[in-house]
Amino acid sequence: xxxxxxxxxxxxxxxxxxxxxxxxxxxxxxxxxxxxxxxxxxxxxxxxxxxxxxxxxxxxxxxxxxxxxxxx
Amino acid sequence: xxxxxxxxxxxxxxxxxxxxxxxxxxxxxxxxxxxxxxxxxxxxxxxxxxxxxxxxxxxxxxxxxxxxxxxxxxxxxxxxxxxxxxxxxxxxxxxxxxxxxxxxxxxxxxxxxxxxxxxxxxxxxxxxxxxxxxxxxxxxxxxxxxxxxxxxxxxxxxxxxxxxxxxxxxxxxxxxxxxxxxxxxxxxxxxxxxxxxxxxxxxxxxxxxxxxxxxxxxxxxxxxxxxxxxxxxxxxxxxxxxxxxxxxxxxxxxxxxxxxxxxxxxxxxxxxxxxxxxxxxxxxxxxxxxxxxxxxxxxxxxxxxxxxxxxxxxxxxxxxxxxxxxxxxxxxxxxxxxxxxxxxxxxxxxxxxxxxxxxxxxxxxxxxxxxxxxxxxxxxxxxxxxxxxxxxxxxxxxxxxxxx
Ligand SMILES: Cc1ncc(COP(=O)(O)O)c(C=O)c1O
Numbered sequence: 001x002x003x004x005x006x007x008x009x010x011x012x013x014x015x016x017x018x019x020x021x022x023x024x025x026x027x028x029x030x031x032x033x034x035x036x037x038x039x040x041x042x043x044x045x046x047x048x049x050x051x052x053x054x055x056x057x058x059x060x061x062x063x064x065x066x067x068x069x070x071x072x
Numbered sequence: 073x074x075x076x077x078x079x080x081x082x083x084x085x086x087x088x089x090x091x092x093x094x095x096x097x098x099x100x101x102x103x104x105x106x107x108x109x110x111x112x113x114x115x116x117x118x119x120x121x122x123x124x125x126x127x128x129x130x131x132x133x134x135x136x137x138x139x140x141x142x143x144x145x146x147x148x149x150x151x152x153x154x155x156x157x158x159x160x161x162x163x164x165x166x167x168x169x170x171x172x173x174x175x176x177x178x179x180x181x182x183x184x185x186x187x188x189x190x191x192x193x194x195x196x197x198x199x200x201x202x203x204x205x206x207x208x209x210x211x212x213x214x215x216x217x218x219x220x221x222x223x224x225x226x227x228x229x230x231x232x233x234x235x236x237x238x239x240x241x242x243x244x245x246x247x248x249x250x251x252x253x254x255x256x257x258x259x260x261x262x263x264x265x266x267x268x269x270x271x272x273x274x275x276x277x278x279x280x281x282x283x284x285x286x287x288x289x290x291x292x293x294x295x296x297x298x299x300x301x302x303x304x305x306x307x308x309x310x311x312x313x314x315x316x317x318x319x320x321x322x323x324x325x326x327x328x329x330x331x332x333x334x335x336x337x338x339x340x341x342x343x344x345x346x347x348x349x350x351x352x353x354x355x356x357x358x359x360x361x362x363x364x365x366x367x368x369x370x371x372x373x374x375x376x377x378x379x380x381x382x383x384x385x386x387x388x389x390x391x392x393x394x395x396x397x398x399x400x401x402x403x404x405x406x407x408x409x410x411x412x413x414x415x416x417x418x419x420x421x422x423x424x425x426x427x428x429x430x431x432x433x434x435x436x437x438x439x440x441x442x443x444x445x446x447x448x449x450x451x452x453x454x455x456x457x458x459x460x461x462x463x464x465x466x467x468x469x470x471x472x473x474x475x476x
Contacts (some may be wrong), residue, residue, distance in 0.1 A: 047374075048375045051253055
């Protein structure tokens with residue numbers, strides 16, 4: 001939680017980015033966001049049935065969700 | 073309500089939970105809408121004018137009460153329990169779906185909404201929604217999976233005749249659940265003027281509750297009709313389950329009658345041992361979809377899998393949350409019927425009673441046929457004949473190898 005609170009206590013407003021896992025090269029996308037100045041990155045798990053998680057629903061999300069698993 | 077712990081009729085709680093199930097798992101953009109809907113529903117429940125208008129439309133527009141019918145030749149053919157049917161296939165538009173649509177469009181108008189949206193699978197709920205929209209002069213958009221648009225073209229034409237715009241949904245697999253996703257997205261985007269008429273007892277609270285309440289007219293009538301005709305209640309109630317609205321409509325008014333047993337019938341498709349079925353309770357496990365927690369067809373990551381049934385009205389990968397709770401409590405028993413068994417029951421009813429049933433209640437009839445044989449002749453089964461079969465004759469012809 002401290003890393004998250006730190007991200008919000010910078011002198012500028014925090015730039016929070018959402019990127020969907022599995023949509024293209026996820027590792028490269030994350031690096032590019034960090035390089036571009038993201039303070040917080042929200043990594044979205046694609047779901048077969050996205051509703052309103054983001055304001056622009058990604059039409060392909062349901063399709064590649066079927067090919068992506070979670071390992072913890 | 074909470075004062076009687078021995079009732080099955082006090083669900084959901086104030087936050088929409090049926091035991092562990094149900095709830096309001098929606099994005100924050102939808103939250104104000106469902107809270108608004110709940111507030112308006114509570115006001116309508118307390119308003120005698122709302123009930124009077126609902127009852128009046130059900131009587132004079134839908135044609136209620138629907139008859140209670142003793143199926144004498146079917147009973148003889150099965151050689152066991154007496155089989156009775158609640159004839160909801162005789163309603164205007166040919167299924168139980170219209171009961172709920174009347175209730176919800178009255179709510180929409182109370183809320184000052186001027187545009188109606190709905191999802192549909194087989195097209196029965198779409199037709200019922202388009203019907204009430206025509207009746208009240210409201211514009212209507214129906215989301216329907218592209219695959220279902222192709223399979224159910226007569227209902228697509230019906231909806232268009234009634235003035236609805238039918239939008240084919242190509243996301244996902246292009247079937248019912250994708251149409252429901254699209255409906256929810258439209259709702260988020262058009263909050264100010266749009267009312268979403270959900271077609272089964274699922275979705276975020278208060279939908280499962282209000283759909284059940286509007287459909288409960290089936291069980292209330294049946295209870296009184298049974299008393300009137302045979303002076304007692306039936307021993308067993310049977311109904312088919314897609315999302316579960318016709319079954320809850322029949323079961324709910326009997327839940328606190330301990331001598332009345334209940335059997336919900338899911339679609340076993342090609343069999344429960346494979347993936348080609350739509351039995352969320354018997355072949356799925358709890359998860360979250362479309363705003364509520366319930367039994368779902370899903371993989372181990374919680375990704376939703378597609379159901380299969382010969383009946384387009386039963387192949388929803390979820391089930392209303394109240395059924396999930398009724399299963400866990402043991403109050404209702406659930407079973408599943410395959411495509412083949414449903415096809416046989418479809419033909420059996422045609423030939424013994426001169427009634428062409430929809431493929432959905434054909435699943436219930438197949439379950440009745442099995443149970444009736446095991447029950448004594450003085451026992452009574454009441455099944456919900458929730459839809460007529462005109463919409464299904466093409467599917468049946470194809471499966472029987474008949475060219476039309
Ligand atoms: C005739 C008929 N019965 C049953 C169903 C399944 O819905 P539910 O389980 O909500 O009654 C449908 C759905 O399209 C239907 O058209």
